[in-house]
Amino acid sequence: MSTDKLILNGQTVADFMKEDMASKVAILKEKGIQPCLATILVGDDPSSATYVRMKGNACARLGVHSIKVVLSADTSTDELIQEINKLNEDPSVHGILLQHPVPNHIDERAAFDAISIEKDVDGVTTLGFALNAFGEAEFPSCTPQAIMRILDFYNIQIEGKHAVVIGRSPILGKPVSAMLLNRNATVTTCHSKTVNLEEIVKLGDIIIAAVGKPLFVKGDWIKPGAVVIDAGYNKGNVGDVDYEACFVPSSAITPVPGGVGPVTIATLIEHTIKSAYKLSENA
Numbered sequence: 001m002s003t004d005k006l007i008l009n010g011q012t013v014a015d016f017m018k019e020d021m022a023s024k025v026a027i028l029k030e031k032g033i034q035p036c037l038a039t040i041l042v043g044d045d046p047s048s049a050t051y052v053r054m055k056g057n058a059c060a061r062l063g064v065h066s067i068k069v070v071l072s073a074d075t076s077t078d079e080l081i082q083e084i085n086k087l088n089e090d091p092s093v094h095g096i097l098l099q100h101p102v103p104n105h106i107d108e109r110a111a112f113d114a115i116s117i118e119k120d121v122d123g124v125t126t127l128g129f130a131l132n133a134f135g136e137a138e139f140p141s142c143t144p145q146a147i148m149r150i151l152d153f154y155n156i157q158i159e160g161k162h163a164v165v166i167g168r169s170p171i172l173g174k175p176v177s178a179m180l181l182n183r184n185a186t187v188t189t190c191h192s193k194t195v196n197l198e199e200i201v202k203l204g205d206i207i208i209a210a211v212g213k214p215l216f217v218k219g220d221w222i223k224p225g226a227v228v229i230d231a232g233y234n235k236g237n238v239g240d241v242d243y244e245a246c247f248v249p250s251s252a253i254t255p256v257p258g259g260v261g262p263v264t265i266a267t268l269i270e271h272t273i274k275s276a277y278k279l280s281e282n283a
């Protein structure tokens with residue numbers, strides 16, 4: 001039986017992006033500029049440590065320098081902000097990433113907002129969020145931008161479609177809702193208090209799962225022909241979507257692993273390279 005179902009392969013998208021990035025890094029190096037991403041990991045969450053390591057490895061593969069700041073779990077908000085300020089002031093650093101989540105006692109919003117807007121390559125500051133809502137962010141939040149990249153790479157129509165976003169976090173659900181709206185989708189953003197979630201998801205032409213609950217989205221929630229994007233990153237490399245079950249009715253679907261994740265990391269590095277260009281021009 002033939003099928004025109006699309007597996008939306010994030011690694012293919014990330015590899016495509018890397019070709020352009022490699023040539024931009026080479027041009028920067030000819031000018032004596034070494035793009036540099038600083039990552040900050042607070043505490044000892046093993047998944048966060050893995051993601052930070054993956055980001056460092058991806059930088060190395062592309063010739064981007066990375067600095068890793070590791071802080072103990074008992075770091076205070078003030079101490080964290082002091083570290084961020086040092087990186088803000090360091091002219092050799094072009095992008096700053098504070099790995100989320102930080103330990104509960106830290107004011108994460110204050111820490112994110114301490115990152116200077118020029119170096120907010122992860123799109124986490126309040127100003128970056130607001131600019132994204134207006135469609136004017138230099139560096140939109142990486143996972144939302146990765147989702148849009150995947151949709152565009154595979155020529156999936158956004159305008160006029162009903163997109164249902166499940167999740168409203170400041171670095172994922174809310175910014176991706178704004179991006180889809182800015183591309184003329186009709187957007188419904190669902191969350192833990194949404195009544196009749198299943199019925200709303202069934203109306204969606206594009207489903208974005210960003211809820212942080214393993215295998216949460218079931219096959220019989222999916223309208224035949226809908227596009228399913230799994231932005232979940234739960235323990236054990238499990239997404240938010242029951243892939244096997246949702247594969248059947250969908251017309252296109254991202255796997256986990258190998259879907260949104262690799263494009264998120266490629267987007268972060270792309271932003272760092274772009275920031276190196278901009279900051280060197282303004283130096």
Ligand SMILES: Nc1nc2c(c(=O)[nH]1)N[C@@H](CN(C=O)c1ccc(C(=O)N[C@@H](CCC(=O)O)C(=O)O)cc1)CN2
Nearest residue numbers: 051098099100101122142143233257258259261262264
């Ligand atoms: N400051 C931020 N914190 C967090 C973000 C973020 O964008 N900014 N996103 C998530 C986690 N995350 C990046 O930090 C992330 C998670 C997973 C992947 C990924 O590529 N996963 C692989 C599978 C993992 C593996 O191979 O070991 C995949 O999906 O193929 C990338 C980024 C929370 N925190």
